[in-house]
Amino acid sequence: MTISEKVAYLKGLAEGLAIDTEKSKEGKLISVMIGILEEIGLSIEDLEENTVALGEEIDALSDDLSEVEEAVFEEDDEDEDDDCCCEDDFFETECPNCGETLVIDASVLEEGVIQCPSCKEKFALDLSDECCDDGCDCGCGCEHDHDEE
Known part of the structure; x- marks a missing residue:
């Protein structure tokens, strides 16, 4: 169960208890706390989505970098295989x-x-x-x- 689902469950329990959120001090406190928990849950979900997206971007960049490294270092390896100094200055x-x-x-x-x-x-x-x-x-x-x- 996600945090948002847990907060929704908590909100449902509070509504099921019929707590007076307009006259009771405790009811107002519980209502505000549930509202804050909802905002925190949404923020956490956004962060998790961003983390997944960033992970995918990092994987794509890593793959691209691997291709570049392979191309660059493969050329260097080819140069090392040619031991002739005839072309050197x-x-x-x-x-x-x-x-x-x-x-x-x-x-x-x-x-x-x-x-x-x-x-x-x-x-x-x-x-x-x-x-x-x-x-x-x-x-x-x-x-x-x-x-x-």
Whole structure:
């Protein structure tokens, strides 16, 4: 039984007792209390309806968000599967003088001469001799699987 139904039952009991709500102080009090209970019952029903509606909206938003996450993170997963650095703007190489690992921008590679920031020595990087362990000719020096290409 809902609160509104309980309040209606209480109101029916009060009417069945034939309480004088106009002359009796107790009757007036009971009548006002029942009126307040009716308003509270209606408010609670409205809140319950709003809660159900909000729950449905949250479920719909959650489903939409799941679809967006799947689309966004699936693209990231596809990027992670491609281990080739050939398309990156940065390359790693080792300084032949000091052995320091250098991260080189692709635009620096076009100049042909690299200056090591550690030992300050300049050296030329010949990409034509470098290839991956699997024999690819990309010249990137990485160890990746080109079977996906």
